[in-house]
Amino acid sequence: MNSLCKQYISEVKLLLPAIGKSEKNYLASLTSNLEDFCDDTSPQTINDLYQKFGTPIDTVNSYISTLPTETLIKRIRKSKYLRYFIVTLIIMFACITFVFAITNYRSFQVFKQETVYFTNTDIKKEKKISMKRKITLCLISPLFLLCSIPTSTKADTIFDTCHKTPYTIQTVITDASPSINLAPTLSRTSHNITKTKTTYMRDSSGTVLWSVSITATFTYDGTTSRCISCSPNASAPATTWSIKSVSSSKSGNSATAYATATHTSPSSSKDFTQSVTISCSKNGTVS
Numbered sequence: 001m002n003s004l005c006k007q008y009i010s011e012v013k014l015l016l017p018a019i020g021k022s023e024k025n026y027l028a029s030l031t032s033n034l035e036d037f038c039d040d041t042s043p044q045t046i047n048d049l050y051q052k053f054g055t056p057i058d059t060v061n062s063y064i065s066t067l068p069t070e071t072l073i074k075r076i077r078k079s080k081y082l083r084y085f086i087v088t089l090i091i092m093f094a095c096i097t098f099v100f101a102i103t104n105y106r107s108f109q110v111f112k113q114e115t116v117y118f119t120n121t122d123i124k125k126e127k128k129i130s131m132k133r134k135i136t137l138c139l140i141s142p143l144f145l146l147c148s149i150p151t152s153t154k155a156d157t158i159f160d161t162c163h164k165t166p167y168t169i170q171t172v173i174t175d176a177s178p179s180i181n182l183a184p185t186l187s188r189t190s191h192n193i194t195k196t197k198t199t200y201m202r203d204s205s206g207t208v209l210w211s212v213s214i215t216a217t218f219t220y221d222g223t224t225s226r227c228i229s230c231s232p233n234a235s236a237p238a239t240t241w242s243i244k245s246v247s248s249s250k251s252g253n254s255a256t257a258y259a260t261a262t263h264t265s266p267s268s269s270k271d272f273t274q275s276v277t278i279s280c281s282k283n284g285t286v287s
Contacts, residue, residue, distance in 0.1 A: 214257035232257035
């Protein structure tokens with residue numbers, strides 16, 4: 001098709017209020033007439049086409065005048081609603097893309113900046129001491145007040161960097177207070193004690209990412225001790241971590257909890273396993 005004919009048809013399309021089946025037929029007929037005219041006369045400028053067929057405005061007005069008013073209104077409304085629908089879809093797609101990009105960017109920043117380490121916490125006592133043990137402690141406590149025995153707390157920190165994992169493992173071991181060894185006549189009665197030991201995994205700012213704990217009940221009598229029940233627990237407060245599994249086992253005077261946590265990043269996810277063990281001596285010292 002001659003370039004002048006293409007230009008003329010394009011100007012007519014822009015002026016049509018809607019393009020339906022009848023408009024397509026009209027444009028096809030107009031294109032055929034233009035091509036025949038161009039083949040016969042070889043026009044040099046667009047004005048030659050304007051002189052023969054009229055300006056695009058005149059051509060469109062002539063076509064519209066042949067349409068019923070109701071048909072024209074329906075087509076204009078249909079075209080208007082279609083444009084609104086397309087614009088709405090574009091805006092929704094842009095918003096969804098923007099939110100998705102922001103979310104992925106934040107997750108990537110969290111993943112890139114996270115440096116993880118493990119901390120073994122002090123053991124928390126959960127059950128009250130029996131009345132008999134309270135009386136015993138009250139009777140012998142003056143002896144400890146009279147004897148000035150210096151005590152110290154020692155913390156050994158061991159760093160172990162593993163290049164196969166995206167974090168550093170830090171284990172903190174804290175000495176417990178000196179335990180009280182009861183006389184044989186006072187220690188033959190069995191006692192029960194329940195305590196919890198927790199291992200936390202934190203980032204470089206100290207925020208807890210996930211943790212695993214073991215709660216165990218022991219019985220001891222000064223000669224032997226054993227674990228009679230245990231219960232594991234695990235939690236993941238951080239948004240990029242989740243608990244996959246948790247279990248526990250007990251043997252003799254100790255109990256162990258096992259937990260697996262999944263760390264999810266924008267591109268992948270990886271599982272990490274941690275365990276924590278608690279034990280009790282024959283005199284009730286939990287470590």
